[in-house]
Amino acid sequence: MATHTPTIFTIATGSAEPIYRQLADQVRRLAAGGHLAPGDGLPSVRDVAQALAVNPMTVSKAYGLLEAEGVLDRRRGAGMTVAERGHRQRREGSKEALLRPTLERAALEARQLELDNEAALALFANILKEHP
Structure with missing residues (x-):
């Protein structure tokens, strides 16, 4: 423990x-x-x-x-x-559910900034690479 x-x-x-x-x-x-x-x-x-x-x-x-x-x-x-x-059930069943609200807020902000899908996804991919 x-x-x-x-x-x-x-x-x-x-x-x-x-x-x-x-x-x-x-x-x-x-x-x-x-x-x-x-x-x-x-x-x-x-x-x-x-x-x-x-x-x-x-x-x-x-x-x-x-x-x-x-x-x-x-x-x-x-x-x-x-x-x-x-x-174990919480761990496996809720990872996506825990991340979804954050991604929904990010998607809304991308729309408000008029970023296209490819630019938003490329930015997210770069951020994932920066924070392994």
Whole structure:
């Protein structure tokens, strides 16, 4: 069981997406991608709040949402850990679903900028190459 540091999280302060959702989405993606394994500990609410300079209630709201969804378990004395139950099913069945909203926003922005499909796809391919 690994315990992760608050640096696993980043936030976009100028985003229209609320910070608690940004944090929850990151945990979902990290779990779906295998970067967080069942039983791994998450950093404390206080540590994340301090590292990101956000209100602790914001972090607590994200963790609570993930606990209600069954992504996280609260363990007395150990804090929040990645849930064991249903982990493999969430990992395999939700990768595309987790990425879709981001790509839909990118597609909308490409349309607003009047980029054609080929230019948008070429840009996305280059970004994927830059971040292996």
